Amino acid sequence: xxxxxxxxxxxxxxxxxxxxxxxxxxxxxxxxxxxxxxxxxxxxxxxxxxxxxxxxxxxxxxxxxxxxxxxxxxxxxxxxxxxxxx
Numbered sequence: 001x002x003x004x005x006x007x008x009x010x011x012x013x014x015x016x017x018x019x020x021x022x023x024x025x026x027x028x029x030x031x032x033x034x035x036x037x038x039x040x041x042x043x044x045x046x047x048x049x050x051x052x053x054x055x056x057x058x059x060x061x062x063x064x065x066x067x068x069x070x071x072x073x074x075x076x077x078x079x080x081x082x083x084x085x086x
Contacts, residue, residue: 017056019068030057032065036073041081051076 003009015024015033024031035050053072055065 015054017059018053018072019055019059019064022056022058024054024056028057030060031055032060034069 001008001010012026014026015031016022017024017031031054033052033054035052037046038049038051039045040047053069055068059065059068
């Protein structure tokens, strides 16, 4: 819910899994949020920014967490490189 100024006033905003887009419930104790550092493509040095990825416990239970995180990071990297070439 938003107030008249357009600011979020909700007490709890649920997270969504970056891989399956499922809501991560409050009682999902096996879910993780991993921050991956952004790297400058020219110098190869970390820029200080990071991109958060949230993985639900369902994905980790199926032993697909590493594949999901790798694919998410590669897709973002490919999109960043395509945007910088234009």
